[in-house]
């Protein structure tokens with residue numbers, strides 16, 4: 055017998071795990087399916103620099119334990135200038151943050167199934183009623199949520215998400231020690247998140263140093279492989295080559311070395327979200343995508359979208375006769391507050 059839940063969520067990233075936390079807290083039966091193994095989680099999906107701000111920490115009750123370093127400033131750097139903005143933030147240990155989200159969702163009553171690769175929706179009369187995972191395994195729900203990030207197997211199959219290859223940003227990052235955090239030729243990066251706009255280092259994108267304490271930092275870069283990248287890029291260089299080029303040429307890295315095993319890489323689409331829903335289905339986080347198009351801040355946005363999805367599901371499942379139709383989603387989300395089904399029908 056296949057199991058049945060109120061809500062089935064694919065993907066235990068910030069968006070999916072937050073959605074599960076909120077739904078479980080409200081007493082719904084929710085299952086979170088994650089493709090990675092629990093003992094290594096997150097290995098492949100440990101991709102984020104995880105710089106964030108107090109508004110995210112406070113809104114979602116993130117504990118100090120998962121913070122590597124609290125920062126005071128955001129520094130913007132160009133090849134010839136820098137600008138310091140006093141803006142408190144936090145650099146998270148992304149793997150521990152994801153583990154905490156999942157543990158908290160479980161504590162609130164959600165089921166979390168690891169080693170569960172979701173492949174496609176199960177539909178009846180064209181409406182999603184469950185998901186297929188690990189080949190031919192099935193799980194059913196009143197509402198299905200795709201939070202698998204750029205993979206988006208459910209949203210793509212249902213025609214909800216249209217992630218364009220041309221808009222895909224790729225990123226790579228090393229955690230490093232021995233960095234000259236306060237070099238005389240540059241801004242003082244002690245307790246700062248620094249973003250550098252420099253086509254020589256990251257054509258069509260930007261690079262960063264996020265201080266994590268002492269002489270250590272997360273150092274990385276990302277870009278979109280678009281016209282700007284092609285115009286400014288160097289023939290035959292991969293993203294790893296660009297990062298190595300920066301490490302070889304910037305005096306702040308003269309005595310720096312990579313911390314073993316601490317390399318993170320991933321991608322996200324930088325494009326305007328299109329559709330988010332169809333009947334009994336919502337797509338959230340990088341699946342949509344919700345990431346900030348300018349600076350790539352995706353954690354807070356993804357968690358907010360997880361919360362909105364949970365609120366919407368709650369509103370649709372609460373009435374004696376639950377209504378999970380697309381028309382219902384629209385009425386719930388467009389105004390922020392839902393109308394009664396009667397009021398909704400007349401308004402529509």
Ligand SMILES: Cc1cc2nc3c(=O)[nH]c(=O)nc-3n(C[C@H](O)[C@H](O)[C@H](O)COP(=O)(O)OP(=O)(O)OC[C@H]3O[C@@H](n4cnc5c(N)ncnc54)[C@H](O)[C@@H]3O)c2cc1C
Pocket residue numbers: 064065066067068069070087088089090096099101102103104105106170171172173201202203204205206207224225226227274276318319320321322338339340341345350351352353354356
């Ligand atoms: C290099 C880099 C640096 C970044 N730095 C920052 C930063 O400093 N600050 C910030 O706010 N944001 C940053 N981001 C963006 C941020 O990490 C993402 O926006 C955020 O992780 C999106 O969360 P999500 O839950 O939507 O998706 P994801 O984090 O992608 O999570 C998706 C989850 O779904 C799982 N999954 C995938 N496919 C399947 C499947 N078929 N079945 C089941 N499970 C599946 C994955 O294993 C993963 O656990 C960065 C991103 C990158 C790539």
